[in-house]
Amino acid sequence: MTGSTIVNIPELPADEDTTGQESVYARLRHAIMIGTIEPGTNLTMRGLADAMGLSPTPVREAVRRLNSENAIEILPNRRMAIPEMTLGRFEELVALRVTLEVHAAERALPYISDIVIEKLQMLDDRMDEALRDENLDKLTVLNQRFHRMLYCVNPNQVSIPAIESVWLQLGPFQRQVVKRVKEFYKIDRHKEILSALQARDVAALMIATESDIREGISRSGRRVLTDGIG
Amino acid sequence: MTGSTIVNIPELPADEDTTGQESVYARLRHAIMIGTIEPGTNLTMRGLADAMGLSPTPVREAVRRLNSENAIEILPNRRMAIPEMTLGRFEELVALRVTLEVHAAERALPYISDIVIEKLQMLDDRMDEALRDENLDKLTVLNQRFHRMLYCVNPNQVSIPAIESVWLQLGPFQRQVVKRVKEFYKIDRHKEILSALQARDVAALMIATESDIREGISRSGRRVLTDGIG
Protein backbone atom coordinates (compact mmCIF):
# COMPACT_ATOMS: atom_id res chain seq x y z
CA MET A 1 0.00 0.00 0.00
CA THR A 2 1.23 3.46 -0.84
CA GLY A 3 0.97 6.35 1.57
CA SER A 4 -0.88 6.19 4.83
CA THR A 5 -4.44 5.72 5.93
CA ILE A 6 -6.57 7.98 3.80
CA VAL A 7 -7.65 11.03 5.73
CA ASN A 8 -10.15 13.69 4.88
CA ILE A 9 -8.48 17.07 5.12
CA PRO A 10 -10.77 19.91 4.07
CA GLU A 11 -9.30 22.64 1.91
CA LEU A 12 -9.03 26.10 3.34
CA PRO A 13 -9.13 29.54 1.75
CA ALA A 14 -5.48 30.33 1.06
CA ASP A 15 -4.17 33.84 1.07
CA GLU A 16 -2.02 35.15 -1.77
CA ASP A 17 1.42 35.11 -0.21
CA THR A 18 0.75 32.36 2.29
CA THR A 19 3.56 29.85 2.23
CA GLY A 20 3.08 26.16 1.62
CA GLN A 21 4.11 25.32 5.13
CA GLU A 22 1.51 27.69 6.52
CA SER A 23 -1.28 26.27 4.40
CA VAL A 24 -0.44 22.71 5.41
CA TYR A 25 -0.32 23.80 9.03
CA ALA A 26 -3.65 25.62 8.79
CA ARG A 27 -5.37 22.76 6.99
CA LEU A 28 -4.11 20.07 9.32
CA ARG A 29 -4.83 22.17 12.36
CA HIS A 30 -8.37 22.87 11.27
CA ALA A 31 -8.98 19.25 10.36
CA ILE A 32 -7.79 18.07 13.76
CA MET A 33 -9.65 20.80 15.63
CA ILE A 34 -13.04 19.89 14.14
CA GLY A 35 -12.31 16.19 14.49
CA THR A 36 -12.01 15.21 10.86
CA ILE A 37 -9.08 12.95 11.66
CA GLU A 38 -9.82 10.02 13.94
CA PRO A 39 -7.67 9.15 16.95
CA GLY A 40 -5.17 6.47 16.08
CA THR A 41 -4.86 7.57 12.48
CA ASN A 42 -1.36 7.03 11.18
CA LEU A 43 0.16 9.83 9.19
CA THR A 44 3.16 9.93 6.90
CA MET A 45 5.08 12.88 5.56
CA ARG A 46 4.88 11.70 1.99
CA GLY A 47 1.24 10.72 2.28
CA LEU A 48 0.29 14.17 3.51
CA ALA A 49 2.54 15.77 0.93
CA ASP A 50 0.82 13.89 -1.88
CA ALA A 51 -2.60 14.71 -0.45
CA MET A 52 -1.74 18.40 -0.41
CA GLY A 53 0.22 18.51 -3.63
CA LEU A 54 3.45 19.61 -2.01
CA SER A 55 6.85 18.16 -1.29
CA PRO A 56 7.62 16.57 2.07
CA THR A 57 9.69 19.55 3.19
CA PRO A 58 6.90 22.02 4.08
CA VAL A 59 4.74 19.19 5.38
CA ARG A 60 7.46 18.19 7.76
CA GLU A 61 7.58 21.69 9.22
CA ALA A 62 3.83 21.85 9.69
CA VAL A 63 3.74 18.44 11.35
CA ARG A 64 6.54 19.41 13.71
CA ARG A 65 4.62 22.48 14.78
CA LEU A 66 1.52 20.44 15.49
CA ASN A 67 3.65 17.99 17.39
CA SER A 68 4.87 20.82 19.59
CA GLU A 69 1.23 21.74 20.19
CA ASN A 70 0.51 18.14 21.21
CA ALA A 71 -1.91 17.63 18.36
CA ILE A 72 0.21 15.01 16.61
CA GLU A 73 2.13 12.31 18.41
CA ILE A 74 5.53 11.15 17.25
CA LEU A 75 6.17 7.56 18.20
CA PRO A 76 9.60 6.10 19.03
CA ASN A 77 9.56 4.48 15.56
CA ARG A 78 9.48 8.04 14.27
CA ARG A 79 6.03 7.33 12.93
CA MET A 80 3.28 9.87 13.47
CA ALA A 81 -0.26 9.44 14.73
CA ILE A 82 -3.22 11.26 16.21
CA PRO A 83 -3.15 10.23 19.88
CA GLU A 84 -5.85 7.98 21.32
CA MET A 85 -7.89 9.31 24.22
CA THR A 86 -7.82 7.75 27.67
CA LEU A 87 -10.05 8.50 30.61
CA GLY A 88 -7.21 9.88 32.68
CA ARG A 89 -5.96 12.16 29.97
CA PHE A 90 -9.49 13.27 29.19
CA GLU A 91 -10.17 14.33 32.77
CA GLU A 92 -6.93 16.28 32.86
CA LEU A 93 -7.63 17.98 29.54
CA VAL A 94 -11.09 19.05 30.64
CA ALA A 95 -9.80 20.31 33.97
CA LEU A 96 -7.06 22.26 32.22
CA ARG A 97 -9.55 23.65 29.74
CA VAL A 98 -11.78 24.88 32.54
CA THR A 99 -8.88 26.51 34.35
CA LEU A 100 -7.55 28.18 31.22
CA GLU A 101 -10.85 29.43 29.86
CA VAL A 102 -12.11 30.70 33.19
CA HIS A 103 -8.81 32.53 33.55
CA ALA A 104 -9.03 33.98 30.05
CA ALA A 105 -12.65 35.04 30.51
CA GLU A 106 -11.89 36.72 33.80
CA ARG A 107 -9.03 38.70 32.30
CA ALA A 108 -11.05 39.62 29.23
CA LEU A 109 -14.03 41.06 31.09
CA PRO A 110 -12.44 44.43 31.93
CA TYR A 111 -11.94 45.08 28.21
CA ILE A 112 -15.41 44.03 27.09
CA SER A 113 -17.55 46.52 25.17
CA ASP A 114 -21.16 46.57 24.06
CA ILE A 115 -20.02 46.23 20.47
CA VAL A 116 -18.24 42.99 21.22
CA ILE A 117 -21.23 41.69 23.16
CA GLU A 118 -23.35 42.37 20.11
CA LYS A 119 -20.94 40.47 17.89
CA LEU A 120 -20.97 37.56 20.33
CA GLN A 121 -24.75 37.68 20.29
CA MET A 122 -24.72 37.37 16.49
CA LEU A 123 -22.35 34.43 16.68
CA ASP A 124 -24.67 32.75 19.15
CA ASP A 125 -27.61 33.29 16.80
CA ARG A 126 -25.69 31.67 13.98
CA MET A 127 -24.98 28.75 16.29
CA ASP A 128 -28.69 28.29 16.85
CA GLU A 129 -29.14 28.15 13.07
CA ALA A 130 -26.35 25.61 12.69
CA LEU A 131 -27.95 23.56 15.46
CA ARG A 132 -31.29 23.48 13.60
CA ASP A 133 -29.50 22.43 10.41
CA GLU A 134 -27.55 19.85 12.40
CA ASN A 135 -24.37 21.15 10.79
CA LEU A 136 -21.94 19.92 13.40
CA ASP A 137 -18.72 21.09 11.80
CA LYS A 138 -20.08 24.61 11.49
CA LEU A 139 -21.30 24.45 15.06
CA THR A 140 -17.85 23.50 16.30
CA VAL A 141 -16.19 26.27 14.34
CA LEU A 142 -18.68 28.87 15.55
CA ASN A 143 -18.42 27.72 19.14
CA GLN A 144 -14.65 28.08 19.06
CA ARG A 145 -14.95 31.45 17.38
CA PHE A 146 -17.31 32.58 20.13
CA HIS A 147 -14.90 31.69 22.89
CA ARG A 148 -11.87 32.99 21.02
CA MET A 149 -13.49 36.33 20.32
CA LEU A 150 -14.28 36.78 23.99
CA TYR A 151 -10.78 35.95 25.22
CA CYS A 152 -9.15 38.10 22.55
CA VAL A 153 -10.68 41.37 23.62
CA ASN A 154 -7.88 41.42 26.16
CA PRO A 155 -5.24 43.25 24.10
CA ASN A 156 -2.35 41.58 25.91
CA GLN A 157 -3.92 38.14 25.94
CA VAL A 158 -1.36 35.30 25.97
CA SER A 159 -3.50 32.29 26.84
CA ILE A 160 -5.11 31.56 23.48
CA PRO A 161 -2.25 29.33 22.28
CA ALA A 162 -2.58 27.13 25.36
CA ILE A 163 -6.36 27.04 25.04
CA GLU A 164 -6.24 26.10 21.38
CA SER A 165 -3.71 23.40 22.16
CA VAL A 166 -6.30 21.84 24.46
CA TRP A 167 -8.97 22.18 21.78
CA LEU A 168 -6.62 20.42 19.39
CA GLN A 169 -6.17 17.55 21.79
CA LEU A 170 -9.91 17.23 22.41
CA GLY A 171 -10.95 17.69 18.76
CA PRO A 172 -10.55 14.20 17.37
CA PHE A 173 -12.16 12.60 20.42
CA GLN A 174 -15.01 15.10 20.48
CA ARG A 175 -16.09 13.92 17.05
CA GLN A 176 -16.36 10.40 18.42
CA VAL A 177 -18.44 11.69 21.31
CA VAL A 178 -20.83 13.57 19.07
CA LYS A 179 -21.47 10.47 17.03
CA ARG A 180 -22.56 8.58 20.14
CA VAL A 181 -24.19 11.14 22.40
CA LYS A 182 -27.00 12.83 20.54
CA GLU A 183 -27.92 15.61 22.91
CA PHE A 184 -24.33 16.75 23.22
CA TYR A 185 -24.80 19.86 21.19
CA LYS A 186 -28.11 20.90 22.67
CA ILE A 187 -26.34 22.17 25.73
CA ASP A 188 -24.48 25.38 25.86
CA ARG A 189 -24.36 28.15 28.37
CA HIS A 190 -23.69 30.96 25.95
CA LYS A 191 -26.82 32.85 26.96
CA GLU A 192 -25.56 32.86 30.52
CA ILE A 193 -22.14 34.00 29.40
CA LEU A 194 -23.74 36.86 27.50
CA SER A 195 -25.85 37.88 30.49
CA ALA A 196 -22.80 37.89 32.72
CA LEU A 197 -20.93 40.01 30.20
CA GLN A 198 -23.74 42.54 29.98
CA ALA A 199 -23.86 42.76 33.76
CA ARG A 200 -20.05 42.93 33.91
CA ASP A 201 -20.34 40.25 36.58
CA VAL A 202 -17.03 38.40 36.98
CA ALA A 203 -18.28 35.66 39.26
CA ALA A 204 -21.24 34.87 37.02
CA LEU A 205 -19.01 34.87 33.96
CA MET A 206 -16.60 32.40 35.52
CA ILE A 207 -19.41 30.10 36.62
CA ALA A 208 -21.05 30.23 33.20
CA THR A 209 -17.78 29.50 31.44
CA GLU A 210 -17.08 26.52 33.65
CA SER A 211 -20.61 25.17 33.23
CA ASP A 212 -20.44 25.57 29.48
CA ILE A 213 -17.44 23.26 29.40
CA ARG A 214 -18.44 20.80 32.10
CA GLU A 215 -21.96 20.22 30.87
CA GLY A 216 -20.84 20.00 27.27
CA ILE A 217 -17.84 17.94 26.39
CA SER A 218 -17.04 16.83 29.90
CA ARG A 219 -20.20 14.94 30.78
CA SER A 220 -20.68 13.35 27.38
CA GLY A 221 -17.05 12.45 26.94
CA ARG A 222 -16.83 10.73 30.27
CA ARG A 223 -19.83 8.60 29.40
CA VAL A 224 -18.23 7.45 26.17
CA LEU A 225 -14.97 6.60 27.90
CA THR A 226 -16.52 4.72 30.82
CA ASP A 227 -19.63 3.03 29.44
CA GLY A 228 -18.08 2.49 26.05
CA ILE A 229 -21.12 4.17 24.59
CA GLY A 230 -23.49 6.82 25.90
CA MET B 1 28.21 40.88 7.51
CA THR B 2 27.40 37.23 7.24
CA GLY B 3 24.74 35.58 9.30
CA SER B 4 22.86 37.25 12.11
CA THR B 5 23.69 38.78 15.42
CA ILE B 6 26.04 36.39 17.15
CA VAL B 7 24.23 34.47 19.84
CA ASN B 8 25.56 32.27 22.56
CA ILE B 9 23.89 28.89 22.34
CA PRO B 10 25.29 26.41 24.85
CA GLU B 11 25.88 22.89 23.68
CA LEU B 12 23.82 20.12 25.16
CA PRO B 13 24.51 16.45 25.79
CA ALA B 14 23.24 14.72 22.66
CA ASP B 15 21.92 11.21 22.74
CA GLU B 16 23.08 8.61 20.26
CA ASP B 17 20.16 8.46 17.86
CA THR B 18 18.89 11.95 18.48
CA THR B 19 18.15 13.67 15.18
CA GLY B 20 19.66 16.95 14.12
CA GLN B 21 16.33 18.69 14.30
CA GLU B 22 15.84 17.52 17.86
CA SER B 23 19.26 18.70 18.96
CA VAL B 24 18.73 22.13 17.42
CA TYR B 25 15.33 22.30 19.09
CA ALA B 26 16.71 21.26 22.46
CA ARG B 27 19.66 23.64 22.30
CA LEU B 28 17.63 26.63 21.19
CA ARG B 29 14.91 25.87 23.70
CA HIS B 30 17.36 25.60 26.55
CA ALA B 31 19.18 28.75 25.51
CA ILE B 32 15.93 30.73 25.40
CA MET B 33 14.65 29.24 28.63
CA ILE B 34 17.68 30.28 30.67
CA GLY B 35 17.80 33.64 28.94
CA THR B 36 21.00 33.25 26.96
CA ILE B 37 19.41 35.00 23.98
CA GLU B 38 18.41 38.61 24.52
CA PRO B 39 15.00 39.95 23.53
CA GLY B 40 15.13 41.61 20.14
CA THR B 41 17.86 39.31 18.87
CA ASN B 42 17.46 38.63 15.18
CA LEU B 43 17.90 35.06 14.08
CA THR B 44 18.44 33.58 10.65
CA MET B 45 18.05 30.02 9.47
CA ARG B 46 21.44 29.95 7.83
CA GLY B 47 23.12 31.68 10.75
CA LEU B 48 21.78 29.12 13.18
CA ALA B 49 22.59 26.32 10.77
CA ASP B 50 26.21 27.45 10.53
CA ALA B 51 26.43 27.90 14.28
CA MET B 52 25.23 24.34 14.81
CA GLY B 53 27.06 22.75 11.91
CA LEU B 54 23.89 21.64 10.14
CA SER B 55 21.96 22.50 7.02
CA PRO B 56 19.04 24.92 7.13
CA THR B 57 16.48 22.13 6.79
CA PRO B 58 16.52 20.74 10.35
CA VAL B 59 16.98 24.25 11.72
CA ARG B 60 13.79 25.38 10.01
CA GLU B 61 11.84 22.62 11.69
CA ALA B 62 13.21 23.43 15.13
CA VAL B 63 12.53 27.14 14.69
CA ARG B 64 9.00 26.48 13.50
CA ARG B 65 8.33 24.44 16.62
CA LEU B 66 9.61 27.19 18.87
CA ASN B 67 7.49 29.63 16.95
CA SER B 68 4.45 27.52 17.71
CA GLU B 69 5.45 27.62 21.37
CA ASN B 70 5.64 31.42 21.16
CA ALA B 71 9.33 31.44 21.98
CA ILE B 72 10.40 32.82 18.59
CA GLU B 73 8.51 35.52 16.75
CA ILE B 74 8.18 35.46 12.96
CA LEU B 75 7.77 38.95 11.57
CA PRO B 76 5.79 39.81 8.45
CA ASN B 77 9.12 40.13 6.61
CA ARG B 78 9.55 36.48 7.39
CA ARG B 79 12.44 37.41 9.63
CA MET B 80 12.72 35.84 13.04
CA ALA B 81 13.39 37.39 16.41
CA ILE B 82 13.12 36.84 20.14
CA PRO B 83 10.14 39.01 21.16
CA GLU B 84 10.64 42.13 23.27
CA MET B 85 8.81 42.32 26.58
CA THR B 86 6.14 44.89 27.33
CA LEU B 87 4.52 45.65 30.66
CA GLY B 88 1.12 44.49 29.47
CA ARG B 89 2.39 41.22 28.11
CA PHE B 90 4.47 40.65 31.22
CA GLU B 91 1.50 41.05 33.54
CA GLU B 92 -0.50 38.60 31.45
CA LEU B 93 2.32 36.07 31.33
CA VAL B 94 2.78 36.18 35.10
CA ALA B 95 -0.95 35.86 35.69
CA LEU B 96 -1.13 32.91 33.33
CA ARG B 97 1.88 31.34 34.98
CA VAL B 98 0.26 31.59 38.39
CA THR B 99 -2.98 30.10 37.13
CA LEU B 100 -1.27 27.24 35.34
CA GLU B 101 1.19 26.32 38.06
CA VAL B 102 -1.35 26.52 40.87
CA HIS B 103 -3.57 24.28 38.78
CA ALA B 104 -0.77 21.83 38.09
CA ALA B 105 0.32 21.75 41.74
CA GLU B 106 -3.22 21.15 42.93
CA ARG B 107 -3.67 18.25 40.56
CA ALA B 108 -0.28 16.80 41.41
CA LEU B 109 -0.78 16.70 45.16
CA PRO B 110 -2.94 13.53 45.26
CA TYR B 111 -0.12 11.61 43.60
CA ILE B 112 2.70 12.91 45.80
CA SER B 113 4.83 10.43 47.73
CA ASP B 114 7.46 10.77 50.42
CA ILE B 115 10.09 9.66 47.94
CA VAL B 116 9.26 12.52 45.61
CA ILE B 117 9.27 14.98 48.48
CA GLU B 118 12.73 13.77 49.36
CA LYS B 119 13.91 14.28 45.78
CA LEU B 120 12.44 17.76 45.78
CA GLN B 121 14.23 18.43 49.05
CA MET B 122 17.50 17.44 47.45
CA LEU B 123 16.88 19.71 44.51
CA ASP B 124 16.18 22.57 46.89
CA ASP B 125 19.46 21.88 48.69
CA ARG B 126 21.31 22.05 45.39
CA MET B 127 19.61 25.36 44.71
CA ASP B 128 20.96 26.73 47.96
CA GLU B 129 24.43 25.68 46.84
CA ALA B 130 24.00 27.32 43.44
CA LEU B 131 22.79 30.45 45.19
CA ARG B 132 25.96 30.58 47.33
CA ASP B 133 28.08 30.12 44.20
CA GLU B 134 25.99 32.77 42.43
CA ASN B 135 25.62 30.37 39.52
CA LEU B 136 22.48 31.87 38.04
CA ASP B 137 22.12 29.57 35.04
CA LYS B 138 22.31 26.52 37.27
CA LEU B 139 19.84 28.13 39.65
CA THR B 140 17.34 28.69 36.84
CA VAL B 141 17.68 25.15 35.59
CA LEU B 142 17.27 23.67 39.07
CA ASN B 143 14.30 25.89 39.83
CA GLN B 144 12.52 24.73 36.69
CA ARG B 145 13.42 21.14 37.43
CA PHE B 146 11.94 21.52 40.91
CA HIS B 147 8.60 22.75 39.60
CA ARG B 148 8.53 20.31 36.71
CA MET B 149 9.19 17.33 38.95
CA LEU B 150 6.32 18.32 41.20
CA TYR B 151 3.79 18.76 38.40
CA CYS B 152 4.89 15.56 36.67
CA VAL B 153 3.99 13.23 39.50
CA ASN B 154 0.50 13.44 38.09
CA PRO B 155 0.65 10.53 35.64
CA ASN B 156 -1.92 12.06 33.30
CA GLN B 157 -0.50 15.55 33.50
CA VAL B 158 -1.12 17.65 30.38
CA SER B 159 -0.25 21.15 31.52
CA ILE B 160 3.55 21.04 31.38
CA PRO B 161 3.70 22.10 27.72
CA ALA B 162 1.66 25.22 28.44
CA ILE B 163 3.72 25.97 31.54
CA GLU B 164 6.99 25.59 29.70
CA SER B 165 5.72 27.81 26.93
CA VAL B 166 5.27 30.54 29.51
CA TRP B 167 8.74 29.88 30.89
CA LEU B 168 10.07 30.22 27.36
CA GLN B 169 8.40 33.56 26.94
CA LEU B 170 9.68 34.85 30.28
CA GLY B 171 13.18 33.41 29.94
CA PRO B 172 14.93 36.08 27.86
CA PHE B 173 13.39 38.89 29.90
CA GLN B 174 14.15 37.22 33.20
CA ARG B 175 17.84 37.37 32.40
CA GLN B 176 17.54 41.13 32.00
CA VAL B 177 15.75 41.33 35.34
CA VAL B 178 18.40 39.33 37.16
CA LYS B 179 21.09 41.66 35.89
CA ARG B 180 19.32 44.68 37.40
CA VAL B 181 17.61 43.39 40.52
CA LYS B 182 20.19 41.83 42.80
CA GLU B 183 18.01 40.23 45.42
CA PHE B 184 15.82 38.55 42.82
CA TYR B 185 17.15 35.11 43.48
CA LYS B 186 17.21 35.37 47.24
CA ILE B 187 13.49 34.85 47.35
CA ASP B 188 11.85 31.55 46.86
CA ARG B 189 9.09 29.80 48.66
CA HIS B 190 10.26 26.28 48.08
CA LYS B 191 10.47 25.55 51.81
CA GLU B 192 6.79 26.46 52.12
CA ILE B 193 5.93 24.33 49.12
CA LEU B 194 7.73 21.39 50.70
CA SER B 195 5.94 21.89 54.02
CA ALA B 196 2.59 21.98 52.26
CA LEU B 197 3.44 18.80 50.40
CA GLN B 198 4.44 16.99 53.57
CA ALA B 199 1.18 18.06 55.21
CA ARG B 200 -0.76 17.17 52.05
CA ASP B 201 -2.37 20.59 52.44
CA VAL B 202 -3.88 21.74 49.13
CA ALA B 203 -4.70 25.27 50.18
CA ALA B 204 -1.22 25.87 51.58
CA LEU B 205 0.36 24.38 48.48
CA MET B 206 -1.60 26.68 46.20
CA ILE B 207 -0.74 29.75 48.26
CA ALA B 208 2.94 28.82 48.40
CA THR B 209 3.06 28.23 44.66
CA GLU B 210 1.44 31.56 43.91
CA SER B 211 3.73 33.38 46.34
CA ASP B 212 6.80 31.72 44.85
CA ILE B 213 5.95 33.20 41.47
CA ARG B 214 4.61 36.57 42.56
CA GLU B 215 7.43 37.42 44.92
CA GLY B 216 10.04 36.18 42.49
CA ILE B 217 9.84 37.18 38.89
CA SER B 218 6.66 39.21 39.19
CA ARG B 219 7.77 41.89 41.61
CA SER B 220 11.26 42.30 40.18
CA GLY B 221 10.11 42.25 36.57
CA ARG B 222 7.49 44.89 37.09
CA ARG B 223 10.08 47.17 38.63
CA VAL B 224 12.37 46.84 35.61
CA LEU B 225 9.54 47.52 33.19
CA THR B 226 8.14 50.53 35.03
CA ASP B 227 11.13 52.29 36.60
CA GLY B 228 13.43 51.28 33.80
CA ILE B 229 15.76 49.91 36.44
CA GLY B 230 15.11 48.48 39.86
Place this chain on the structure above:
DNA sequence: ATCTAACATATGTGATACCATTTGTGAACT
Protein backbone atom coordinates in the same frame (compact mmCIF):
# COMPACT_ATOMS: atom_id res chain seq x y z
C1' DA C 1 26.45 66.27 1.10
C1' DT C 2 21.92 63.89 0.08
C1' DC C 3 19.03 61.29 -2.42
C1' DT C 4 18.19 57.75 -5.82
C1' DA C 5 18.82 53.94 -8.75
C1' DA C 6 21.25 49.82 -9.94
C1' DC C 7 23.65 46.01 -8.49
C1' DA C 8 25.32 42.50 -5.26
C1' DT C 9 24.46 39.87 -1.25
C1' DA C 10 21.74 37.46 2.01
C1' DT C 11 17.66 35.11 3.25
C1' DG C 12 13.38 32.28 3.30
C1' DT C 13 11.01 28.67 0.73
C1' DG C 14 10.47 24.46 -1.51
C1' DA C 15 11.73 20.43 -4.58
C1' DT C 16 14.86 16.79 -5.24
C1' DA C 17 18.37 13.32 -4.32
C1' DC C 18 20.68 10.20 -1.30
C1' DC C 19 21.17 7.50 2.83
C1' DA C 20 19.87 4.70 6.89
C1' DT C 21 16.23 2.49 9.03
C1' DT C 22 11.95 0.50 9.25
C1' DT C 23 8.12 -2.02 7.37
C1' DG C 24 6.01 -5.27 4.32
C1' DT C 25 6.05 -9.44 1.45
C1' DG C 26 7.00 -13.80 -0.14
C1' DA C 27 9.72 -17.81 -0.62
C1' DA C 28 12.09 -21.48 1.53
C1' DC C 29 12.40 -24.48 5.27
C1' DT C 30 10.82 -27.23 9.23
Place this chain on the structure above:
DNA sequence: AGTTCACAAATGGTATCACATATGTTAGAT
Protein backbone atom coordinates in the same frame (compact mmCIF):
# COMPACT_ATOMS: atom_id res chain seq x y z
C1' DA D 1 0.43 -24.79 8.52
C1' DG D 2 3.63 -22.06 10.87
C1' DT D 3 8.15 -19.95 11.25
C1' DT D 4 12.14 -17.73 9.56
C1' DC D 5 14.94 -15.40 6.58
C1' DA D 6 15.90 -12.58 2.64
C1' DC D 7 14.63 -9.17 -0.44
C1' DA D 8 11.76 -5.26 -1.96
C1' DA D 9 9.21 -1.14 -0.93
C1' DA D 10 8.32 2.72 1.89
C1' DT D 11 9.59 6.10 5.16
C1' DG D 12 12.06 9.61 7.91
C1' DG D 13 16.18 12.66 7.99
C1' DT D 14 19.25 15.80 5.94
C1' DA D 15 22.09 18.21 2.41
C1' DT D 16 22.00 20.60 -1.72
C1' DC D 17 20.17 23.33 -5.37
C1' DA D 18 17.15 26.74 -7.62
C1' DC D 19 14.11 30.55 -7.23
C1' DA D 20 11.85 34.76 -5.50
C1' DT D 21 12.10 38.30 -2.24
C1' DA D 22 14.29 41.20 0.93
C1' DT D 23 18.29 43.67 2.41
C1' DG D 24 22.56 46.18 2.00
C1' DT D 25 25.86 48.75 -0.71
C1' DT D 26 27.82 51.46 -4.14
C1' DA D 27 27.88 54.70 -7.83
C1' DG D 28 25.86 58.42 -10.04
C1' DA D 29 23.01 62.56 -10.29
C1' DT D 30 21.26 66.70 -8.25
